[in-house]
Amino acid sequence: MTSMTTSALLRRPVLRLRRMPKLDRAAFAMVGLLLLTVAFGPLLAPYDPYHVDLGQAMLPPGAEHWLGTDSSGRDVLSRVLYGARPTILGSLCAVGLSALIGVTVASLAALAPRWVDDAIMRICDIALSLPIMVMALGISVALGPSLRSAIIAMVLSWWPSFTRLARAEIRTTMTSTYVESAVITGVSRWRLMTRHVLPNSLDSVYVQVTLEIGGATLIMAGLSFIGAGAQPPSAEWGAMVESGSRFLTSAWWTAVVPGAVITLTALAFALAGDALRARTSGREVM
């Protein structure tokens, strides 16, 4: 029958956590920790992330500055904690908006005449043939590099992949008997999509969103690293790696710490998404 729903997964979280493999548990714990950092990071930061003190520059990790200071004497730990917001929240926004647009376009395509549907899907194919990073880089630079441009650029280059996924799922759901039953009943197209088709089509989109957040974090940080995203001196992980990379030999922690955090974030979201996918495919409801 239908695969287990994401909501069913969330219904008994404690029980399910206990039965989970260690790696999955670690991934979900890491994701939870990252989200907490997004929420409360600035409260936990011991120093002002923008306070420049050249006398304290490039201090190695120690008792006073746990993760050291950068070339301008700013506390790396504080900057990493502050940086969770632009990087992770930015990625969440980018992926969430992409999914929203993707699903909406897919729904419209599913209801539209055949040729409109075909046209939309071909446009998506063309958009998908370009690497997201390259598209996003071009758009972001054209808009004028900033965090907001980076998010807009990512949404513009990412939504077609969600349209593809959602369209395929919707196509399958549309042929199911219960959708035909609703059509016979004479329900409106709005009700058909929102009550019958989408709730039974979006499980894989939810999973894909989780999986993609990791990738989005990499691209977000990547754009900032190249200079097409958040600009220095803002505390964004990609930008921090970039400015730290110049001192790799003399003060490795300025680049390695934010770099490691980016890696961990991408890994955690990817593993969590994978675990979700494994859990939602081929299982009965309840």
Added chain:
Amino acid sequence: MSRTLLAVDGLGKTFASRDRGEPVKAVDDVSFTLDQGETLGLVGESGSGKSTITRCLVGLERPDTGTVTYDGFDVLRAGRDERRRFRREVQLVFQNPYASLNPRMTVEDLVGEQLLVHQGRRSREGRRERVVEVLEMVGLTGAHLPRYPAQFSGGQRQRIAIARALVSEPKVLICDEPVSALDVSVQAQVINLLRAMRRELGLTVLFIAHDLAVVRQLCDRLLVLKDGRVVEEGSREQVYGAPAHEYTRALLAAVPIPDPAADRARRRHYQESR
């Protein structure tokens, strides 16, 4: 004579073959009428066009030729109001209750959907009242309202599907093999329910099946289909007593008889009659 409620005339539907072979004539010039209050059985093996006829009737498939007339108007060319009336008064019970109920909707929403669509003015309480009424008619209770289809057995699900069909007080019920997906032990219960509903609500029923034993219990009249064509039509007594067509005899001979001796006797009889 009772009046004709639903008339199908010269219905035809051809599908393009999947591997570019000859197009398949799923339904070929099928005509029949359904009189008020009667139960007509549509019988044939799989691939005989039964499902395509059903799908054409309810508007899931557009026939290439022919007309469907309901209570005096042409269904295929009907205006908005007439189509709404048709949708309300002609209901379909699907074959497989594991597929025909949206797994993400509660029993209340599933059964009440008709009311929401066709009588949106009713309040939520008004709808619930009617849903409970229908649920009790089919042997379920108000306690089942907040549950999801996955929490029910096949027989119960088919009861929900029947409740869903009956909630808008239809005149015609089309049953597309409503028991063939169920356990044998449950089949009789659902058949009895359909029979009781027909009697109590004065329903006109189009009953589609491949199982002649089931049809015999329910139908006044029979239509036998083969390769999209009607090969035999008649009252129950005629068709079961003296089948005219070779194919009907073959179908009848395939019905198992629980008594081995009687079964052997019949087989002998069938062999000799050939």
